[in-house]
Amino acid sequence: MAARRHHRTGPWIVTDLLLGLYHRLPVAARSAAATLRGYYLRRWRYGADSERLVAEALEREHWSAEQWSTWRASHVAALLEQAATRVPYYRDAWQARRRAGDHASWELLENWPILEKEALRQQPRAFLMSGHGAVFQEPTSGTTGTPLSIGKSRSALRHLYALAAARSRRWYGVLPEDRCARLGGQLVTPLDQRRPPFWVWNGAARELYMSTFHLAEDMIPAYLDALTRYEIRCLTGYTSSLYALAQGVLRAGRVDLRMKVAVTSGEPLVEPQRDIISAAFDCPVRETYGSTENVAAASECESRGLHEWPEVGLIEELDGEFICTGLVNDAMPLIRYRLGDRGRLSPATEQCPCGRTLPMIAGLEGRTSDLLVTSDGRRVFWLNPVFYGLPVRQSQIVQETPQRIRARFVPAPEFADSNGETIVERLRKRLGDLEIVLEPVAELPRSSSGKVRHVIRADNK
Missing domain, CATH: 3.30.300.30 (ANL, C-terminal domain)
Known part of the structure; x- marks a missing residue:
């Protein structure tokens, strides 16, 4: 989509005006715009070292507990030192504590207060590391409030996408040449449009991006025809969207939509949903967990273990709520951040039958606001x-x-x-x-x- 670049940032910010202009484009031009944006994003997400990063991520999956402990301690120590001295929000907070006679060490994570979203929402630039180069600004979905703007470094994005390649596509047997479809919340089609297409083709990512806003019962058959026409082999998207699509498959009695895998995100996956999606697309269904803030992430293995990605962040479980410290994004460190998710961590001693030593999440229970x-x-x-x-x-x-x-x-x-x-x-x-x-x-x-x-x-x- 067309967009405007802001000073010191790397994303394309889509304004309401530009979105309106995009919606007036012919269908083919919309896909061309999506492909151009895809090439732009690829420059941020992938580089000459991407394959090496993927290989290293796969190797770390079998580290010992001692190796992970050493890695985590060194990364947390470096993060806290840099945040306390180079991030304006934290630097000011520690200086105020010192003036008040507080001599607690910033080297101990437990001495840092819990960070609420409202502080980040009110002054996002105060959380950017001073002296850092260009950052990619990405908005959160804003499901329960005003969206946040998260600054990410090129290095962080390349590490994140290498982890995703290793612990989703590689785990699930999805090849680079396989075409995927994503059901997401971007307004790739005008909301009031009642005739297909309700999607755009991103040639740069070999991805069919499908609107979640048009999944009415009478429109779902068009989605299913598109999956066949574009020869889609992998489905990803919000759990509720994949579930709605799967119900459409079963209602229509379609048997021509076999996938390699269906990957859910954004919402917890419950067993009845898993069963319906699996039956519809004749494939395994894998749950993933993450957030735009990139302070925690996890993906499900073939043994149904939901494995954390420790490189992304450290998760504390406090009264059933996740408090997270991001380790991957050096441009905007978020320390002891109240993410707003509820869940349970598995005991550190629990081992997964898959043989990977990555820590696990025992269960996801949704947003803290979902009460x-x-x-x-x-x-x-x-x-x-x-x-x-x-x-x-x-x-x-x-x-x-x-x-x-x-x-x-x-x-x-x-x-x-x-x-x-x-x-x-x-x-x-x-x-x-x-x-x-x-x-x-x-x-x-x-x-x-x-x-x-x-x-x-x-x-x-």
């Missing part, structure tokens, strides 16, 4: 089981007041009144005796990033 508060003050996080085993294609729970819950859902044809009664019963078992409104819909609304928010609290939109 409901009951009338007696309890905080309830995990509500997916409410819809397990029911003829429901997608669901969303909205807490409108402490006493009223709205359960939106896309029913399958066989949905019956008794299934609605089961939803009400299960919600009351978890939340107490409160008013529950059932709202069957044709499709669920998506956020500005193209994701489906499964839990919404009216006072935390």
Whole structure:
């Protein structure tokens, strides 16, 4: 897409005006614009050393615990020293602590306070390392609030994409010549467009980028035809989007859409979704975890172990919440950052049958904002089981007041009144005796990033 370059940064910033101009382009020109942008991004993400970085990443997968401990200690020490002396936000904070008589050492991670997103949102440039060269500015999705702008160095991007090549494409048998499709939240097609194509072809990345905003039941057949026409062998995207697409495959009875792998991201993957996606595309389904802030990342192996990428960041689990320290992005260090995700880390001694020694995440539970508060003050996080085993294609729970819950859902044809009664019963078992409104819909609304928010609290939109 056409865009404007800003001083000292490397991305193309797409404004509303430029996006409108892009949407007026003929279909072929949109794909040409996507391909040009793809070549531009490739210069940031890949270089002459990319294959070496991939090989080194694969080698580290079998390091001993002692090797990882030594590596982590040296990288954390260097990070804390540089952040305390060269990053304006942290430098000012430590100087203020010294003036107040605080002599705590910045060499110990536990002496650093937890960093909230609001601080980063209010003064993003204060987190850029002084003296650093050009950075690539990438916005977060802004699912639960105003997007953040994250500055990344060329070195960080090349390490990240080497890790992705090693621990997703290589693990899953995806070859460089294989064509992939991505269901993402970029507005590659005008929102009000009702006829295909709902995608653009990025020739530089050999990727079909498909809009998540047009996955209505009557439009999904066009998506499936495009997957066949472009000879797609690998699917990636938000879990809810892949699930919606898979349901369309099964409804149509299509058997010509075999993939090597379907890779989910952006939203937790539950077993019923995995089963449907796998059945539709006749392939394994692998879960991945990450964020635009690049302070934590993980991917699932063939043994279904969700392995951390330790090079990206250090994850602390505090009361079920992930607090992360980024290690890969030297341009914008984020230390003890409250990412907003909930999950559980596996014990350090746990070994995966795949033989890799990378640490593991035992489970992902979604965003910390994906919670409901009951009338007696309890905080309830995990509500997916409410819809397990029911003829429901997608669901969303909205807490409108402490006493009223709205359960939106896309029913399958066989949905019956008794299934609605089961939803009400299960919600009351978890939340107490409160008013529950059932709202069957044709499709669920998506956020500005193209994701489906499964839990919404009216006072935390």
